[in-house]
Amino acid sequence: KQEVTQIPAALSVPEGENLVLNCSFTDSAIYNLQWFRQDPGKGLTSLLLIQSSQREQTSGRLNASLDKSSGRSTLYIAASQPGDSATYLCAALLIIQGAQKLVFGQGTRLTINP
Amino acid sequence: DGGITQSPKYLFRKEGQNVTLSCEQNLNHDAMYWYRQDPGQGLRLIYYSQIVNDFQKGDIAEGYSVSREKKESFPLTVTSAQKNPTAFYLCASSREQGSYGNTIYFGEGSWLTVV
Numbered sequence: 001k002q003e004v005t006q007i008p009a010a011l012s013v014p015e016g017e018n019l020v021l022n023c024s025f026t027d028s029a030i031y032n033l034q035w036f037r038q039d040p041g042k043g044l045t046s047l048l049l050i051q052s053s054q055r056e057q058t059s060g061r062l063n064a065s066l067d068k069s070s071g072r073s074t075l076y077i078a079a080s081q082p083g084d085s086a087t088y089l090c091a092a093l094l095i096i097q098g099a100q101k102l103v104f105g106q107g108t109r110l111t112i113n114p
Numbered sequence: 115d116g117g118i119t120q121s122p123k124y125l126f127r128k129e130g131q132n133v134t135l136s137c138e139q140n141l142n143h144d145a146m147y148w149y150r151q152d153p154g155q156g157l158r159l160i161y162y163s164q165i166v167n168d169f170q171k172g173d174i175a176e177g178y179s180v181s182r183e184k185k186e187s188f189p190l191t192v193t194s195a196q197k198n199p200t201a202f203y204l205c206a207s208s209r210e211q212g213s214y215g216n217t218i219y220f221g222e223g224s225w226l227t228v229v
Contacts, residue, residue: 004156034218043120043204043220044157089156091218102218104156 004092006105014113017080021108023073023090031093031100033073035064038087038107047088048075080112116141118221120205126229127192127199135190135224137205146188147206147218150174157204163188192226200228 005024013019023033032051036044048057048064050073056065063076073090089107093100118139127133139146145164149157159172163182177196182188188207192199205221 009154036220041202041223041225043118043222044206046217046219049217091157102159104158106154106156 004090004103004105006088006090006108008108009106010109010111012111012113013080015080015082018076018078019080019110021075021077021088021090021110023075023092023105025071025073025092025094025103027071027092027094027096029095030066030068031095033064033066033093034091035062035073035075036089036091038089040087044089077110082112082114085110085112118205118207118219120203120221120224122224123222124225124227126227128229130194132191132193133226135192135203135205135226137188137190137221138186139188139205139207139219139221140186141207141219142185143207143209143219144185145208146182147208148172148178148180148188148190149204149206151202151204151223160190160203199226201226 003026030052034049035047037047038044050057050066061078066073087107087109091102091104093102121136147162148160151157158174160178161169161172161180163169166182166185169180169182179191203224206218208216208218
């Protein structure tokens with residue numbers, strides 16, 4: 001079964017810290033990996049998209065990396081702020097039985113404490 | 115502004131009743147999707163459509179139906195056959211279904227509760 005796993009399920013850190021969120025996937029036949037942010041009761045907002053040919057993407061204080069060989073992606077958040085508090089989900093576009101399928105992790109709920 | 119509009123935001127369904135969730139996009143995207151999200155879980159695909167008048171079942175299509183008569187619109191009907199419909203429903207779109215490098219965009223979601 002193709003799976004995407006995010007550990008930990010919840011993370012709480014003081015404001016100003018740098019932090020890393022993890023995303024693991026079981027299949028190296030990946031097209032791309034996307035990181036999303038979800039605020040409570042809201043839809044998902046795309047943060048970064050990494051192609052399978054890329055190793056990382058950056059946007060402001062966010063940096064996402066992709067290592068296909070180990071089946072891992074990380075989202076690095078620098079100088080965290082209370083406004084970064086949200087649930088972060090990763091989604092891998094995989095090839096499953098010859099068809100493309102977007103598989104989501106369960107998310108990491110991040111709390112930044114002032 | 116371009117985006118995806120879902121309505122209603124909150125919907126209550128009585129036992130045995132069909133309800134329809136609306137999804138409209140003005141991004142000129144070909145592909146549209148419906149996902150279901152349960153508390154503390156990731157998203158599960160219900161249905162998707164790559165072009166007008168065509169749609170495919172996702173992982174949990176039983177008890178749901180869709181139509182794609184217009185490029186901009188992809189309504190989801192939750193039928194009485196869906197035994198556990200209480201969830202958060204998300205509509206999404208992308209330029210092409212699953213294409214390399216295409217970002218997927220989401221609406222704000224609709225909460226459905228069975229009463």
